[in-house]
Amino acid sequence: MAARAKLELRGVYKSFGANHVLKGIDIAVEKGKSLVVIGGSGTGKSVMIKSVLGLISPDKGSIKIDGQETTKLRPPERDAMMRKFGMLFQGGALFDSLPVWENVAFGLIQGHAMDRKQAKDIAIEKLRSVGLSAGVAKLYPAELSGGMQQRVGLARAVAANPEIIFFDEPTTGLDPIMADVINNLIVEASKGLGATTLSITHDMASARKIADNIAMIYKGQIIWHGPAKEIDHSGNEYVDQFIRGRAEGPIKMEV
Amino acid sequence: MSLSEQQSFSVVGYSQVFLQKLGSAALGFFAAVGRLAQFTGHGVSHCFTPPFFPRLLLRQLIDIGYYSLPVVGLTTLFTGMVLALQSYSGFSRFSAEGAIATVVVLSITRELSPVLAGLMVAGRVGASIAAEIGTMRVTEQIDALTTLSTNPYKYLIAPRLIAGTLMLPVLVLIGDIIGVFGGYIVSIYSLGFIPENYLHKTWEYLERMDVISGLWKAAAFGFIVTLMGCYHGFNSERGAQGVGAATTNAVVSSSILILIFNYFLTQVFFTGK
Numbered sequence: 001m002a003a004r005a006k007l008e009l010r011g012v013y014k015s016f017g018a019n020h021v022l023k024g025i026d027i028a029v030e031k032g033k034s035l036v037v038i039g040g041s042g043t044g045k046s047v048m049i050k051s052v053l054g055l056i057s058p059d060k061g062s063i064k065i066d067g068q069e070t071t072k073l074r075p076p077e078r079d080a081m082m083r084k085f086g087m088l089f090q091g092g093a094l095f096d097s098l099p100v101w102e103n104v105a106f107g108l109i110q111g112h113a114m115d116r117k118q119a120k121d122i123a124i125e126k127l128r129s130v131g132l133s134a135g136v137a138k139l140y141p142a143e144l145s146g147g148m149q150q151r152v153g154l155a156r157a158v159a160a161n162p163e164i165i166f167f168d169e170p171t172t173g174l175d176p177i178m179a180d181v182i183n184n185l186i187v188e189a190s191k192g193l194g195a196t197t198l199s200i201t202h203d204m205a206s207a208r209k210i211a212d213n214i215a216m217i218y219k220g221q222i223i224w225h226g227p228a229k230e231i232d233h234s235g236n237e238y239v240d241q242f243i244r245g246r247a248e249g250p251i252k253m254e255v
Numbered sequence: 256m257s258l259s260e261q262q263s264f265s266v267v268g269y270s271q272v273f274l275q276k277l278g279s280a281a282l283g284f285f286a287a288v289g290r291l292a293q294f295t296g297h298g299v300s301h302c303f304t305p306p307f308f309p310r311l312l313l314r315q316l317i318d319i320g321y322y323s324l325p326v327v328g329l330t331t332l333f334t335g336m337v338l339a340l341q342s343y344s345g346f347s348r349f350s351a352e353g354a355i356a357t358v359v360v361l362s363i364t365r366e367l368s369p370v371l372a373g374l375m376v377a378g379r380v381g382a383s384i385a386a387e388i389g390t391m392r393v394t395e396q397i398d399a400l401t402t403l404s405t406n407p408y409k410y411l412i413a414p415r416l417i418a419g420t421l422m423l424p425v426l427v428l429i430g431d432i433i434g435v436f437g438g439y440i441v442s443i444y445s446l447g448f449i450p451e452n453y454l455h456k457t458w459e460y461l462e463r464m465d466v467i468s469g470l471w472k473a474a475a476f477g478f479i480v481t482l483m484g485c486y487h488g489f490n491s492e493r494g495a496q497g498v499g500a501a502t503t504n505a506v507v508s509s510s511i512l513i514l515i516f517n518y519f520l521t522q523v524f525f526t527g528k
């Protein structure tokens with residue numbers, strides 16, 4: 001890898017009691033590139049992203065952002081690091097108690113100490129960029145459809161122009177057409193910012209659309225990674241089974 | 256192995272299993288106490304360090320204080336009324352009806368207003384705090400706060416702890432007045448007391464400490480209720496079931512803690528031990 005990695009995980013382990021979720025994750029994302037990690041439900045994809053964000057502290061291993069180790073950061077440094085990040089949660093995780101515009105402006109007001117008026121203008125602009133009119137701004141999240149909530153979540157994730165954006169299953173629960181709309185918006189938003197992105201999904205259509213590179217997680221480890229266009233010729237039977245969505249193969253569902 | 260040897264072996268075996276069970280239960284208990292203590296420490300320290308969220312605090316003051324007024328008012332009103340009736344039927348047996356006013360005011364201010372207000376607020380406020388914060392935990396809104404550079408202890412916990420601790424004494428003071436008024440109406444209109452005499456008796460033996468101790472209790476109970484709501488919500492397990500359990504646990508644990516702390520606070524205030 002020629003360019004220095006923007007984001008790098010080396011030997012990351014995490015267990016919850018006897019449940020060993022991550023067992024030595026190694027991945028790297030170059031600056032400005034988009035990596036999509038695919039894998040089945042419950043394989044630890046969300047735990048991996050939350051470890052990078054510092055929401056979960058890994059048991060072992062190294063996580064570097066811009067070459068700087070982040071697993072042992074103290075709170076003020078962690079705050080500074082957090083301002084480089086944008087995150088779109090599975091299901092949006094919008095604040096129910098706040099109107100849409102305040103959701104989008106939240107990071108600007110709290111994290112970047114911007115005054116409310118200016119933050120509101122930016123929020124409305126960001127909402128427009130994800131295809132939502134100014135009329136939506138004063139609604140509450142509960143009044144929106146799933147697709148609209150996800151758009152608001154996207155607007156919130158990119159509101160403060162982050163350097164690295166994380167997407168946790170951005171299309172899960174949406175119909176295929178709405179999913180495609182969200183995928184396009186994700187590509188547009190991250191290319192527009194020149195941001196590095198790390199996404200996780202089990203939706204292959206989504207992975208093909210937004211990935212420069214794809215990695216597959218299985219049993220707590222990365223078992224394959226490569227350019228997105230090589231995914232159909234990976235020569236890895238686990239990957240083949242997953243992308244074709246077959247019940248038969250080396251991956252056995254624990255039911 | 257003889258029969259008696261076998262028996263004594265199995266007794267040892269059973270007691271070993273029993274001790275192990277006891278030990279792990281005790282360890283679990285101390286771990287839970289430790290987690291709660293750590294949560295309390297975090298929560299309280301974030302009450303005193305900036306940034307503060309005055310808008311959120313105001314909203315909690317209104318939610319916890321103003322909207323609990325009807326519940327607390329009704330509870331203390333009827334408690335004062337029933338207290339007058341009960342003490343009349345008791346005291347009239349040895350012609351001590353004159354003590355009714357004193358009994359009403361002392362019971363209300365020292366015990367009944369703080370404890371009943373605390374329990375009612377535990378049901379109303381403790382449950383809703385646990386449900387709200389639990390839902391935020393389960394839907395990852397608390398994680399979202401952190402990624403948006405906002406400390407959830409400052410944003411969610413501190414305003415609720417402050418509002419609970421400040422508003423319960425206010426509620427209890429109002430409850431004191433309403434409760435005494437309840438005793439007054441029953442005494443005047445149904446037991447035939449003379450208003451001036453009754454009011455005079457109400458004031459005659461009342462000491463400042465009777466009221467103040469009740470207000471201190473109220474502050475402690477307000478802290479307990481909001482702390483339990485926040486703690487159980489914050490540590491809610493996944494899913495709707497997790498939030499339901501958090502809500503129940505918040506109400507049950509705060510109610511029990513109120514009764515326990517009430518005993519010890521009473522002991523501290525009135526026996527000085």
Ligand SMILES: Nc1ncnc2c1ncn2[C@@H]1O[C@H](COP(=O)(O)OP(=O)(O)O)[C@@H](O)[C@H]1O
Pocket residue numbers: 016019021039040041042043044045046047048
């Ligand atoms: N905070 C937590 N506490 C305990 N177990 C957890 C926690 N978060 C995730 N897990 C467990 O880790 C495993 C992976 O979860 P997750 O990363 O959410 O899967 P997914 O790949 O579907 O995103 C699951 O077995 C889950 O139960």
Ligand SMILES: [Mg+2]
Pocket residue numbers: 045046047090168169
């Ligand atoms: Mg997940």
